[in-house]
Amino acid sequence: MGNGTPAVTDELGRQSEPAFLILTSLASGSKHGYALAKDIEAFSDVVLGPGTLYGAITRLEERGLIAPVPSEDRRQPYLITSTGRAALTSAVRDMRALADEGAARLGLRAPARRRPPRPIVAGFAP
Amino acid sequence: VRESDRYRRLIRWYPAKWRERYGEGLAALLEDTYGADPVPLRSRASLARAGMAELARDAGVIGRSTNSNERLRAGSLLVLSGWSFFLVAGAIFAKFSEHWSFATPPAHRTLSSVGDSAVLWAGVAGAILVLAAGVMAIPAFARFVRTEGWVSMRRFAVRDALALGTAAFLTAGLSVWAHRLSSGQRNGGSAAYEILFLLCCLSIVVAIIVVTSSVISITRQLNFSQKTLRFLSIIALGLTLLMTVVVVGTAVWWISEALYAPHFLRNSIGSGILFTSNALPPTLVVAGVLMIVGLFSAVVGSLRVFGAFQNS
Numbered sequence: 001m002g003n004g005t006p007a008v009t010d011e012l013g014r015q016s017e018p019a020f021l022i023l024t025s026l027a028s029g030s031k032h033g034y035a036l037a038k039d040i041e042a043f044s045d046v047v048l049g050p051g052t053l054y055g056a057i058t059r060l061e062e063r064g065l066i067a068p069v070p071s072e073d074r075r076q077p078y079l080i081t082s083t084g085r086a087a088l089t090s091a092v093r094d095m096r097a098l099a100d101e102g103a104a105r106l107g108l109r110a111p112a113r114r115r116p117p118r119p120i121v122a123g124f125a126p
Numbered sequence: 127v128r129e130s131d132r133y134r135r136l137i138r139w140y141p142a143k144w145r146e147r148y149g150e151g152l153a154a155l156l157e158d159t160y161g162a163d164p165v166p167l168r169s170r171a172s173l174a175r176a177g178m179a180e181l182a183r184d185a186g187v188i189g190r191s192t193n194s195n196e197r198l199r200a201g202s203l204l205v206l207s208g209w210s211f212f213l214v215a216g217a218i219f220a221k222f223s224e225h226w227s228f229a230t231p232p233a234h235r236t237l238s239s240v241g242d243s244a245v246l247w248a249g250v251a252g253a254i255l256v257l258a259a260g261v262m263a264i265p266a267f268a269r270f271v272r273t274e275g276w277v278s279m280r281r282f283a284v285r286d287a288l289a290l291g292t293a294a295f296l297t298a299g300l301s302v303w304a305h306r307l308s309s310g311q312r313n314g315g316s317a318a319y320e321i322l323f324l325l326c327c328l329s330i331v332v333a334i335i336v337v338t339s340s341v342i343s344i345t346r347q348l349n350f351s352q353k354t355l356r357f358l359s360i361i362a363l364g365l366t367l368l369m370t371v372v373v374v375g376t377a378v379w380w381i382s383e384a385l386y387a388p389h390f391l392r393n394s395i396g397s398g399i400l401f402t403s404n405a406l407p408p409t410l411v412v413a414g415v416l417m418i419v420g421l422f423s424a425v426v427g428s429l430r431v432f433g434a435f436q437n438s
C-alpha cells in the first residue's frame with residue numbers, strides 16, 4: 001500500500017481499534033461519551049469499556065485528531081478535526097485497498113465502483 | 127450517596143490532572159450507562175486498568191506523549207525502584223550466605239567465592255553510584271526547597287523519620303538482646319527472639335519502601351538541567367548493569383553451593399517449611415524473586431532511557 005498510509009493505519013490501529021472506531025463514529029457528527037459508545041456498538045458490534053473509550057479519547061485529543069466541543073452539560077461532546085478526518089480518510093483507503101486485494105485473491109466479486117468520468121476530447125469518439 | 131459521587135469514586139485510579147480534564151465526562155458516561163444499577167466487575171476492571179495506565183503515562187513510564195527529558199527521569203526512577211528491591215534481596219542474601227565457606231569443601235570454594243565476591247563488589251559499586259546520583263541531585267533539591275519551602279517536604283520527612291526510627295529502634299533492641307542470648311537461642315531456640323527478628327526485618331523492608339517512594343515523589347518535582355539529567359540516566363544504566371552482575375553472581379554461588387555443599391542450603395533459615403530435600407531454600411527463593419522483579423523494573427527503565435537518548 002502506497003503513499004505512506006501504513007503509518008497512518010499504525011497510528012489509528014486496525015479497524016477494531018478504539019481510535020479508529022471513535023473517529024469513524026465522529027465522522028458523522030459530534031458526540032459525547034455515551035452516544036459514542038452506543039453508536040460504535042450499533043455499527044461495529046464492539047462494546048468499548050469506559051476505561052478503554054476514555055483512554056482512546058485522551059490519546060486522540062493529545063494528537064489533535066479530535067477536539068472537545070464547548071458544553072454547559074457534564075457530558076463532554078467531541079468532534080473530529082480536519083487532521084483527524086485526513087487520518088481517517090487515509091486509514092479507510094488503506095483498508096479498502098487491503099479488502100480489494102483480499103477479494104481479488106479469493107476470487108470474490110468486488111463491489112461495483114463508480115468509474116471516474118472519462119475525459120471528453122473534441123473530435124474523438126472512443 | 128449521590129450517583130455522581132459513586133461514579134467519581136470509581137475513577138479514583140486516574141491521576142488528579144487527568145481527572146480535572148476528563149473526570150466529569152467519564153463520570154457522566156458511567157452515570158448514563160449504568161444509572162442506579164451496580165457497575166459490572168468488567169467495567170470496574172477496565173477503569174482500574176486504564177487509570178493505572180494513565181498514572182504510568184503521567185509519570186513518563188509509558189507512552190510517547192511525554193518529552194525525552196521526562197522519559198529520562200522516569201526511566202532512571204524505575205531503575206532506582208529496582209535497586210530498592212535489591213537492597214532487601216541483598217540483605218537476605220548476605221544473612222543467608224554468612225559462613226558459607228566453612229560448610230564448603232576447600233577444593234570446591236572457587237566458584238562460590240567468585241559468585242559471592244561478584245555480589246559483594248557489585249553491591250558496593252551500586253551503592254557508590256546511588257550516592258553519586260544523590261550528590262548530583264543536591265543543587266536541584268536545594269533550589270526546590272528554596273522555592274517551595276520545607277512545608278512541602280514535611281509529609282515525606284515525618285513519614286520517613288517514623289519508618290527509619292522504627293527500624294533503627296527494633297534493630298538496636300534486637301542487637302542488644304542477641305548479645306545476651308546463647309547461639310542456640312539465637313538460632314531457633316527462642317520463639318520470642320524469632321518474632322522480634324521477623325518484625326525487625328519487616329520494619330527494614332517497610333523503611334526501604336517508604337524512603338524510596340519519598341525519593342521518587344520528590345525527584346519527580348525537581349528541575350534538573352539537561353546535563354545533570356543525562357548524567358543521572360547514565361548512572362541508572364550503570365546501576366542496571368551492576369544489578370545484572372548481582373543476579374548472575376547469586377546464581378553462580380547458589381548453583382555451586384547446591385552442587386558442592388547442599389547441606390549448607392538445607393540447614394539455613396527457612397528450611398523445614400518447604401523444599402527441605404532440595405536446593406531451593408525459601409529464604410533464598412524470596413531473595414531471588416525480589417532480584418528478578420527488581421532487575422525487570424531496572425531493564426524496563428533502562429530501555430526507556432535508551433529510547434529517550436535515541437530521540438533526543
